[in-house]
Amino acid sequence: AEPGKTVQVEQTRIQHLEGHQQQLNDRVSRYQQELQGMGTQALEEEIGSIRNQLSEVDNEVAELGQQLQATQQQISQSREHNENIVEALNGSRSDLQSQQGRLSSLEALQEDALGKGESAVSDWLDQNGLKDAKRLAETLDVEQRWQTAVETVLGFHLQAVSVDEAGNLGQALAGLDKGAIGIIERGAVKNSSTRDLATSLAQFVRSDWSLDSLLAGIYTADSIDQALSLRGQLQAHESIVTAEGVWLGPNWMRMTRNTDEQAGVLQREAEIRDTEKRIAELTARVDDLQQQLDAGRDALHAHERSRDETQASLDAANRQHAEYKSTLGSRETALEQMRSRSQQIETQLGELHGQLEQDSSAVQEARARLQEAEAAAAKLDAERAQLQQRRDI
Template structure:
């Protein structure tokens, strides 16, 4: 019973653990679906924002095997807070298609009869060297870093305007809000802009892709954990059934032995009663034997006395018989003498 209780407790504990695994799996699947849903929606939004290539340009990209290549926006790592500034500084350049080497595409470009297309070499990732430039807040292809290295950062539009007089040709200021100031020009983007938030979305997309991958990993781990929990529970249930079967067999055996014990006890009681009766009979026989022996002893004593008396009587009878015979003999003798006494009167008579 103790082993069965332990087996049942183990099954219950494993069932509870399995429920926990199922809950964790459902949670992981829910998180994965949420991440995938947001990722799909954001990817569609990002694709729409960067889908400037259409018509013959899109056909050319597909023909050159470049349609799936990442856009520049996806190849940049921008320090949080500077996304708007980078979007303003790069503009349409964010839609550029990243390629390995431009020389490899020179021949294929002859097939592009119409359309607008920007290609940029990915190269090794680089970052700006000067801390006061926008390039210092970006990691990406060398061509992009070189372009952003000519743009210095300003704390505010007022400071940028105040310092623009010192700018040399090709240099400019930009604020984190995307206010871009040259020596004699100013660019500000307000209101809706299809490209606004492109880099923030890309940052979010990277995060979501990582979260989706982590969610996939958690789901896989939860599924493996659940499978292991189910296997452990199945083994525990098998062990419980085996223990229960063994217990039932033991109980049945116990019942059989108990029945045999009761039968043996009944026979023992019967034998004991018979023994008691035999003991009582033996005691009765012993008492009767003692009485008989006593009676026999008395009879023997009586017989001995009777025999002694008989012997005494026989002796007396012999004595009396002898005495009688003697008396008879004496009487005979006396009679004989009496018969011859008259002759003795004579002197010559002889005395017999």
């Protein structure tokens, strides 16, 4: 090829290669700017911060979950405790109602047995300020074995009312038109000594009232045979009684078997006292159980409020956890995409640098060929000039 044409070809090639190099350098510059603008460090720091926050929320969720479980257990225990108290309370109330009903029945029977139902007697007692006075039977505490004996001996006296001074009622007794009434003074009676013949009946009776005038000289025997053996030693004012109610005097005997409501007055009075005591115990028990139930319900409500508050906190923590989890996922995805893009750019840059090196080598080779062509063209021009000079000569 002619050197001149070769020069033009190589110059065109060099211009093309340099233009291509410029394009490659522009692409390299854009890729490098994109890499610099990615800022993976800031994103990595943000991801680290989110992970720390997520870990804290995880711990909070676990702690709140344990608190909620413990509170639920407390609620279950409180409910079971309250149910047991309710069961015990209902049982005690039922027992209390039963005892109150029994007491009402016993008191009704006792009122009839003690003559409290007689209107004429009640009116007389009311008129003389003795309406609330206790009857003798209501004040006695008799050993159970000797109750029948005491009832046999005291008889109608069990209905007697107690007063401090009976003398001022003497005239008033005449105003009783119907019925029967007994009056007994509280004070002790003089000259009421008892011999050592046998155990006196008074030793089996406890009372705030003086019973000397009613029980003095009355002895006890463990059997009818013992009573009969002692009968001959009795003085005119003395007597002896068995636990079954067989009552013997020096020259008389008596046996009473009451079949009406007057029978068992002392036993019934003892039952009334036991029932009243049981009612008092049950009333205290009911009150105590009610207080326990009220306290248990308050505790249950407190546990339920604590559960609701803990549940609300747990729900909020779970929502926060979900938000952090979502944010972390998006940030990690962005970081992964950024790293993937960075790798792509690095690959592209590597390829561009390779192309630039190839273009640079091609430019160098083209320049070398250009120089050779230019030198050849110059030589050719010189030769042509010499030939022309020769022709001109």
